[in-house]
Amino acid sequence: MDTILVVNAGSSSVKFQVYSVEGEGTLRRQIKGQMDGIGTRPRLRASGANGDSRADRCYPIEAVANVPAAMEVAGDWLRNEMQVNPLAVGHRVVHGGAEFDRPVLIDHGVVARLDRLVPLAPLHQPHNLAPVRSILVNFPKLPQVACFDTAFHRTHSAVADHYAIPHQLHSEGVRRYGFHGLSYEYISKTLPQIAPEIATRRIIVAHLGSGASMCAIKGGQSVESTMGFTALDGLPMGTRPGQLDPGVVLYLMSEKGLSAAKVQDFLYRDCGLKGLSGISNDMRELEASDSFNAKLAIDCFVYRIGLNAGMLAAALQGLDAFVFTAGIGENSAGIRARVVEHLGWFGVTLDAAENARHARLISRPDSAIPVYVVPTDEELMIAQHTLALLMNGKSHDSRTKRVS
Ligand code: AMP
Numbered sequence: 004m005d006t007i008l009v010v011n012a013g014s015s016s017v018k019f020q021v022y023s024v025e026g027e028g029t030l031r032r033q034i035k036g037q038m039d040g041i042g043t044r045p046r047l048r049a050s051g052a053n054g055d056s057r058a059d060r061c062y063p064i065e066a067v068a069n070v071p072a073a074m075e076v077a078g079d080w081l082r083n084e085m086q087v088n089p090l091a092v093g094h095r096v097v098h099g100g101a102e103f104d105r106p107v108l109i110d111h112g113v114v115a116r117l118d119r120l121v122p123l124a125p126l127h128q129p130h131n132l133a134p135v136r137s138i139l140v141n142f143p144k145l146p147q148v149a150c151f152d153t154a155f156h157r158t159h160s161a162v163a164d165h166y167a168i169p170h171q172l173h174s175e176g177v178r179r180y181g182f183h184g185l186s187y188e189y190i191s192k193t194l195p196q197i198a199p200e201i202a203t204r205r206i207i208v209a210h211l212g213s214g215a216s217m218c219a220i221k222g223g224q225s226v227e228s229t230m231g232f233t234a235l236d237g238l239p240m241g242t243r244p245g246q247l248d249p250g251v252v253l254y255l256m257s258e259k260g261l262s263a264a265k266v267q268d269f270l271y272r273d274c275g276l277k278g279l280s281g282i283s284n285d286m287r288e289l290e291a292s293d294s295f296n297a298k299l300a301i302d303c304f305v306y307r308i309g310l311n312a313g314m315l316a317a318a319l320q321g322l323d324a325f326v327f328t329a330g331i332g333e334n335s336a337g338i339r340a341r342v343v344e345h346l347g348w349f350g351v352t353l354d355a356a357e358n359a360r361h362a363r364l365i366s367r368p369d370s371a372i373p374v375y376v377v378p379t380d381e382e383l384m385i386a387q388h389t390l391a392l393l394m395n396g397k398s399h400d401s402r403t404k405r406v407s
Pocket of ligand 1: 211212213214241284285286287290329330331334335
C-alpha cells in the first residue's frame with residue numbers, strides 16, 4: 004500500500020498519522036498515534052482507521068530520551084509491525100519565516116534555512132526539525148516535505164505585517180506572521196464544497212483549541228490574524244495570555260526579577276484559562292466548574308473573541324460568514340452560544356437546537372450572516388501537500404526507493 008507519513012513533533016511528544024494513497028490521489032487515514040512522555044514516561048499509543056487500538060506500550064526513559072529517539076522507536080514500530088514504508092514524510096513546521104509561503108521539499112539547504120528561524124520559535128522549531136534531521140541521516144532518499152503554520156498568512160499586506168517599530172527590526176524578522184495556517188488553509192479549501200455561497204467572501208474563522216487564534220479570510224486568502232510574531236498574541240488560550248501590554252513583561256522583569264527564560268515559561272505555561280481560573284487549561288473542566296474564577300476565565304475568553312471579531316471585520320471591511328473550528332469550537336455548544344451573543348451587534352442569531360447538536364450551520368435563517376462549525380484537519384492538509392509535492396516535485400518513476 005502506498006502511504007504518506009505525517010509527523011508533528013513537539014518538545015515532549017511526537018504525533019504521527021499514516022495515510023494510504025488511493026485512486027485519484029484520495030488520502031485515507033489508516034493509523035494515528037503518538038509517542039508522548041519523551042524523557043519522562045515514554046508511551047507509544049496508536050489506533051487504526053476505525054479507532055481500534057494498535058499499540059499501547061511504555062518504554063524506559065533511556066530508550067526514548069529525546070525527539071530523535073522517539074521518532075526512531077515510532078518509525079521502527081511502523082515499519083516492522085505495521086509494514087508501513089511511506090512514499091514520503093510530511094512535517095508540521097511552525098515557522099517558515101518571511102521566505103516560505105508554501106510547503107517545500109526538504110534538503111540540507113532547506114534545513115539550514117529553517118534552522119535560522121529557531122530564534123523566532125525557540126520552543127517549537129528545534130523539535131519540529133529534529134525528526135527531519137534524523138530521517139535525513141537514516142533514510143536520506145526518503146522525500147520529506149515541510150508544511151508551515153505561517154505560510155497561509157504570507158498573503159497579508161505590508162501594513163498587516165508590520166509592527167510600529169523601527170524598520171531594521173522588521174527586516175530582521177520581527178513581523179506579524181500569524182499561525183494555525185494549516186488549519187485555516189484546510190477550512191478555506193473545504194468551504195467551496197460545504198458552503199460554496201460564502202467560500203470566496205469575507206469570513207472570520209475562529210480556531211479555538213488549546214492554542215487559539217482567529218483569521219480574516221477574503222477570497223480564500225488570509226488578510227489578517229490575531230496572532231503575530233509568536234503564537235502568544237491575540238486570544239487567551241489554554242495556558243497563554245493572548246494580547247498583553249509589553250509593559251507587563253517589563254514589570255515582570257524589573258519588579259519581579261524574572262529572567263527572560265522565566266518570563267517565557269510563565270507566558271507559555273501559566274497564563275490563559277489556566278492562569279485566570281487557577282483550576283485548569285481545559286475548557287471542559289471550566290464549563291463544569293462552579294468556581295467564580297472559572298466563570299471569569301470563560302467570560303474573558305468569549306469577550307476577547309468578540310473584540311477580535313470586530314477587529315477582523317474591520318480588516319475585511321465587512322463580514323459574510325463566521326466559522327468555528329478546533330477542540331473548543333467544534334465541541335462546545337456552550338462557548339459557541341456565548342460567542343454568538345457577542346456577535347449579536349452584527350445581526351447574528353443562533354439556532355440553539357442546531358448548535359446543541361453540533362450541526363454544520365448553527366445560525367437561524369434570519370441571521371444577518373451564517374455561522375458554521377467546520378472540523379479542521381491539519382494533518383490531512385499536510386498529507387495532501389506532501390503528496391502534491393511528491394507528484395509535482397519529481398516524476399512517479401524516479402521516486403525514491405522505499406525504505407525497508
Ligand atoms: P485542540 O487543541 O484543538 O485539540 O483542542 C483541545 C481543547 O479543546 C481542550 O483543551 C479542551 O479545552 C477543548 N475541548 C475538547 N472537547 C471539548 C468539549 N466537549 N467541550 C469543551 N471543550 C472541549
